[in-house]
Amino acid sequence: MRYLPLTDTDRLAMLARIGAPDIDALFADVPEEARLSGPIPGLPMHASEMAVEKHMRQLSKKNLAAADAAFFLGAGAYRHHVPATVDHIIQRGEFLTAYTPYQPEIAQGTLQMLFEFQSQVARLYGCAVANASMYDGSTACWEAVAMAGRVTKRKRVVLSGALHPHYAEVVRTMAKFTEDEIAGASPALQSQPDNAGLIARIDDQTSCVVVQYPDILGRIPDLAEIAEAAHAKGALLIAVNTEPVALGAIKSPGELGADIVVGEGQSIGVGLQFGGPYLGLFAVRDPKHVRQMPGRLCGETVDAEGKRGFVLTLSTREQHIRREKATSNICTNSGLCALAFSVHMTLLGEKGLRQLAAENHRLACAAADRLAKVPGVKLLNDSFFNEFTVLIDGDARAIVRQLTEQNVLAGVSLGRLFPGHSELANGLLVAVTETTTEEDIETLASALEEVLA
Amino acid sequence: MRYLPLTDTDRLAMLARIGAPDIDALFADVPEEARLSGPIPGLPMHASEMAVEKHMRQLSKKNLAAADAAFFLGAGAYRHHVPATVDHIIQRGEFLTAYTPYQPEIAQGTLQMLFEFQSQVARLYGCAVANASMYDGSTACWEAVAMAGRVTKRKRVVLSGALHPHYAEVVRTMAKFTEDEIAGASPALQSQPDNAGLIARIDDQTSCVVVQYPDILGRIPDLAEIAEAAHAKGALLIAVNTEPVALGAIKSPGELGADIVVGEGQSIGVGLQFGGPYLGLFAVRDPKHVRQMPGRLCGETVDAEGKRGFVLTLSTREQHIRREKATSNICTNSGLCALAFSVHMTLLGEKGLRQLAAENHRLACAAADRLAKVPGVKLLNDSFFNEFTVLIDGDARAIVRQLTEQNVLAGVSLGRLFPGHSELANGLLVAVTETTTEEDIETLASALEEVLA
């Protein structure tokens, strides 16, 4: 058993020091009838590294990896090229196998990185303060809603219909238990987001309005208009971003008046990973809201010799200290994913991020133009960044499934995202990134032409 | 250009400090007519990481990886399972990007590792002292021959016919320029090595006899008998081992009287890598020969405070110090491969190495038995470890090529190894390791049955 260093000789010597006749004596407090007499049934005995690796590789090969397909999926998870340096850094044992940095004297590596991460996220979002990360975008979204309730002492939450349906579902699930009232909707298939309709739903009991930017259909809503309306009623605007690369091309939500900005950070550094682990980002525009924020915060201070150093701070908000009075349930963050994000963002820098965003947008425009030429396909969006909706003469979900046989992963059908909504069944979300080639676009267009002919 | 940190602003500031008007002024000593006016012709401009990775992946996919085939190749390079830990360690920046440890105060990591490596190799080979590694087995073999000449002051070298032909060719090539006289032969297809014939070729002008153990046909020669005969004539016995895993099952060459033991270490930790980089191992049985050894040596000493430490030592043998009086041409060693070997050997330990050897031998016996049952196939060897020779009714080389179409890499044909020797054309070397499955063996046997039917 390669992970266990004790030899039988060691074990005997240790039992002798303890004064126990055998190992079972140490389990004497476990009622005999509950103790398993032998190894747990069903599970095979230990296996060599080679055998386990082979088993896992066989499972892995049953999946169609994105690299082996013409790939156009998005809807909250995007495929970007992650530089090899990112993986090298996160595999450093000192980062990978470190604990939560509660002992700052021997955790400055993680702490300084988190401080830099917070600063990067705050700037990207146009906010004053970001935290040290959340589980993912969807849970960050719920935490923002809960925080808005604490700040405004109101219970009515207005969700945009064009919010990612998983995010909306998480908010609804959690709200059931906190008695928040959730008003949601499904998106209408229009070329522009329905700001007027959304604004009409804000009243003076509304704690917050939750708007995705760009939205689930890829459209770019005018956040400033919504912010103004929300603020007029005393509500907060929560902006949700699922594609941080977009913020290299479009204005930051903070700049447009969002009070809380949350999102998914997976695009930068993390990779697809079948949905997790991902990286929740969370920031507030106004520093006065800091003490209502969920999650860990890393702050600058000095040590006993006056040297600059970093610590986890304001932890009196957190549950391991506050117990039942904590501001949120979150404890673990996504430390290693935050590191990956921060390394990738450092490699990009402002210049690289802007170039990356421009390249994504350029290719997305090319794809939209090409697909719009396919008979039976219509582009919905007036505006988009790297993801847009097309309407297809047919059931988009069935077509997506059919195209997998040609190794084309055509996008995410609205039928998959909104299973109860037959009015959305001909919608297909198509995402395009720098990893998409002109050839991929042509492959998709041709495949659609064929299937719609 | 992602590997270059200078910005244009930096470059201007630096030129100003230097007092040069432009960068060309710094190349003023290069005759104008030799200077290239623009970027070198032919080569494309710089490319993104994504583009280069894609290009290299395409080239990589044009090869049939061993993992995707029923694989039976050996002949000096063996496929073993390398634990993931090995690659993790060698990718530590502190090992990967360190320099040769000439400054011992800040290189104790590499130095202690090399000291441990030397100790492991010496024990494995049954020798007193091993060096810190050579380029590979073939060059180590030549260095041993050259060393034997220095020790005995004789020039006649007797090569066993069952020495790896590439090794023999390297020795012959180098000897051309040092006026050594090389007596070689090709192997006879017999079930036992021809010790008597070899011994008969030793005379009192012989500096050394070079014997591979196990030999190129997989047979295990009686080294003790040859050692005795060589020593009786004042010659040294050089034992060459190309499969260190074998030494977990059979006696060490040092134990049997070899004076210099050299070999290829690739099996432990390094991987196939299409032939390089590999790892030459070099050891001497008698410590009095240490000062005639080629290559780097790491030795124990103390620092100014009396703490144990390690340094490169006896470097007065080496060319960067001795210049034209150096004992060998080797300068660089295979430091990172030595680390990989040492980590893998540490994970194995004596217990693991013996188990690994036993498992290799068990599977090889099973394969030999199964193949011997194929009509038209005959097992040559009386003895073998994990590689043996079969004689086939047909041209083995053509058959090997033919079987690749079924993703069977059947082994190394003697026709490939000894292209001039038509008498060997029906010989096939088959290697079996712990990575070989019973299914692979059955696949090979069935494929041979089919092709020979």
Next chain:
Amino acid sequence: LEEPLLFEIGHSETTGVDLPEPQGGGNRLGGFERTAAIGLPGLSEPETVRHYTRLSRQNYAIDLGLFPLGSCTMKHNPRLNEKVARMPGFADVHPLQPVDTVRGALEVINELAFWLIDLTGMHGVAMSPKAGAHGELCGILCIRAALEARGDAREVILVPESAHGTNPATAAFAGYRVENIPANSDGRVDLEALKARLGPDVAGVMITNPNTCGLFERDMKAISDAVHAAGGFVYCDGANFNAIVGKVRPGDLGVDAMHINLHKTFSTPHGGGGPGSGPVVLSEALAPFGPLPFTARTADGVVHLVEEENAAEFDHTRAFGRMTAFHGQMGMFTRALAYILSHGADGLKQVAEDAVLNANYILRSLEDVLDAPFGHSGPCMHEALFSDKGFAEGLSTLDLAKAMIDEGYHPMTMYFPLVVHGAMLVEPTETESKAALDQFITALRSVAERAKAGDETLKTAPHYAPRRRLDETLAARKPVLAFTEPDDI
């Protein structure tokens, strides 16, 4: 060597990637183009590698030494698991790909789920929770959903005073009132006090077993029976499952829900604070309420993804909702599955045995110099508890813990559990060798003796770490949470 902040060395014009300069092409941004600078510094690749490599060296980590953190189970992270998680079929697949293209990924989830159920003797498992606390919440929400389904609104969750802080927080978050249950002098739950409190307002108890004093709750089955008899449910905090995996099944003790920290017992790396993963195993009574999505294997061996749209097909219409987008922590699942298969049935049993053996070895090797308040209560499980009794005036557990840094160790868990004064909770885990334990014991003995002797230098420890003690009060009083340019101030 001090490493400057990224913001002090990076430039907005420097980049470590080679991307094309923006070309013409279309602009469909709807008039929201970014105009102002973002303020993101960039570094070239060599600078990036050096910045983070240098930073990393200011960290302590399992790869460097023993991590005696009670209740946190910092054990070795196998390197195979890192390799497996990066296989393209796991790392490079999208969560919304058509299910026929991700059957292997679904099989991983399903296979891991199967073994978690097998190892715990439970009935079902919710795989999607993203961390331990998220798993706790999931379990409590299952309990609440089950009670609501039978129209039984209850208000109180009972929690022993030695509970993890996350337990009461979770219960409160789910809308319950928390009441404490005292411990007896042995350091275990006072069974009679618990029984006395049970009643129709009690939704359930949250209990940690082995408990945070390092002891096995002998009366667990009796506790469960009593709670069930009173119509409540039993939540077990699974943070300490490392001590009993392969030895006892929580299901056999009457547990209804237990989260499993894959990053503890099943050794996915902590990564400086996450990502974690907190699947929740559920009893037959609670399983119908587990959240979406999950996987199900039908008789033909095919693994299905069960979501809102096909929950009825799999008889799972009472799910309490969805805890997160997508399917949970796939990257942790592959690692945990590789870990379980590597150890196997015999290995996991050995894990628990060696973990308990190592802890008892520490307990018995140190109880002559450190007060072990429950040393009399029998063997400990996988962690040994000490108190600050006998320290010289003015010296605290904190001082001792910080002094351990100078000895080359991460401090133990301090001031937890609360039932012991100046508690020190030491969990060596099973991946430490006897030699490593002996070295640790020697170091701790030496520091303990200095604490008893009143060595004042402990108060300013650590002396040899990258930093001396940090001013946490200043950090909280004047929070500086993001970099600001010096000239902005």
Next chain:
Amino acid sequence: LEEPLLFEIGHSETTGVDLPEPQGGGNRLGGFERTAAIGLPGLSEPETVRHYTRLSRQNYAIDLGLFPLGSCTMKHNPRLNEKVARMPGFADVHPLQPVDTVRGALEVINELAFWLIDLTGMHGVAMSPKAGAHGELCGILCIRAALEARGDAREVILVPESAHGTNPATAAFAGYRVENIPANSDGRVDLEALKARLGPDVAGVMITNPNTCGLFERDMKAISDAVHAAGGFVYCDGANFNAIVGKVRPGDLGVDAMHINLHKTFSTPHGGGGPGSGPVVLSEALAPFGPLPFTARTADGVVHLVEEENAAEFDHTRAFGRMTAFHGQMGMFTRALAYILSHGADGLKQVAEDAVLNANYILRSLEDVLDAPFGHSGPCMHEALFSDKGFAEGLSTLDLAKAMIDEGYHPMTMYFPLVVHGAMLVEPTETESKAALDQFITALRSVAERAKAGDETLKTAPHYAPRRRLDETLAARKPVLAFTEPDDI
């Protein structure tokens, strides 16, 4: 923290792998079964990771800081290249697979060979040499083979006194007598002295350009012409190719053979002393004699492996032999090719320019405090040369270099080239930022000033490294080259 030796912590019964216990099965070992113990200690995986992680932290490395080693070109090693070398199609293929199954691998070798020829303006390249010195030997053997082919036995190789130590060693090894050529006061080869020595006994010259004083040999073309006129060949040591890659082609200067250290100019990692790789580019006159095997691309685009059996087919029957088993350092070829393609034509030119700019920046920023003996000879190339002139009595270059360790740097190249007293050769490379250079300059200024002021503490430097100065004399006088059990002594 001190890390014990593997032999002090490992046990022959411990293992970090899980292999089956030996089963019955056959025994065909011919009676040579091992009986005695081997004496190999094993560690479990957690212990192994910790042992080597701790050891690694006693090393200095490029990932940690600037490596100012003149002539050794310690530059950043891109991480992409590590990834590429591990692709299964390169890492998991056997050198003797049928060529149809390894066309991609052969293409890598062929493509790299093509770009090396292109970048140097030469005619052919021998890819198999395993390191720089091996490449030198290959080049000299080509010269010898070419001379022998025309029946012209010559005996002498001329080498400037500033040559790398490997140059004369190589020439001697190949059976030549070595004669030195002096330098002029500029630090360059004395052209007239060279011309005077040329004659029918001179096989060739080995010259380093840029030379080891950091200067470009202005008269290179004249030297080549003179050597060729006298019937000899010109070998160029390519260790300093980093300074001119993309700016000048050695072929245009009349060079006949030059080895290229892929681990220097093309950035494959040094790995604590190898593996290296030393392909040798050859002129039209020498190319026919290059060793086997090599690759050739036919007009149909197919890449062939040329070995003994098919050399005639590719008109290459005069190969001097084979330098190594198999095909050379594939793992280095993939890395070097990825490096060349990443930089491209514009990037490689920038490499040389930035390398030279950085070196001149250091030269001009320090020449007021350190003597720069050839500072008057014009700009330096990619390395700056200083001497110990002006140091206080009793303080040496060694003392200054060791003091640089305390400043957080690897020492520069010392006492080389031999033409300068107490030489210090500083090569920053192009992958250092201006900020990193400024920090290095500040540190070196401070140490230089202390050396001139006679600061005695330099003599015992380093003070803050993992070790103080080590007793190298003891190590050589009583060599301890392998671990022996304490009770063996």
